[in-house]
Amino acid sequence: MDKKSVKKIILKVSHVFEIVLALIILFKVLLGAVDLSRVIWASYVSNVLNPAAYYEVEAILGYALLLVIGVELVIMLALHTPESVIDVLLYAIARKLLLIPKDKGMIEVFMGICTIAGLFAIKKYLFTDKDMNEQNNS
Numbered sequence: 001m002d003k004k005s006v007k008k009i010i011l012k013v014s015h016v017f018e019i020v021l022a023l024i025i026l027f028k029v030l031l032g033a034v035d036l037s038r039v040i041w042a043s044y045v046s047n048v049l050n051p052a053a054y055y056e057v058e059a060i061l062g063y064a065l066l067l068v069i070g071v072e073l074v075i076m077l078a079l080h081t082p083e084s085v086i087d088v089l090l091y092a093i094a095r096k097l098l099l100i101p102k103d104k105g106m107i108e109v110f111m112g113i114c115t116i117a118g119l120f121a122i123k124k125y126l127f128t129d130k131d132m133n134e135q136n137n138s
Helices: 003-045 055-078 082-098 105-125 129-137
Strands: none
Touching: 003 055, 055 082, 082 105
16 A cells, blocks of 8 residues: 555545544534423423522523534534634633633633634634635535
8 A cells, every 4th residue: 555545544534533523522412402401491491480590590501602612513523614613712712701700800801802803803804705605615
């Protein structure tokens, strides 16, 4: 076997492995969505008389954003586009901002907002229409 055929085999195996990992992540996200539904049912629907505390709502939102990050990760593994990587980063930073402890200073919040603004700027100004058309056609 020459080097090119070995490289092709390794590349194919790694693509298959990547798809398998994406399917595993997607399955876990589906299980997590069922669990999130169960938690919401237990906290809000079956227990209407007792309102949920702030930390419970924060935990539910954090868990929901974690599931969204999982879905975006699967999309990133399937598409291999720079825009999908930026989307994963946006959701991860948004989740981190949501879960910053309230006793921390505003520096972390400000840095997170600046990071999100920077990612939006990258998405708007560094991606051309040609990049977007290529992503939509693939």
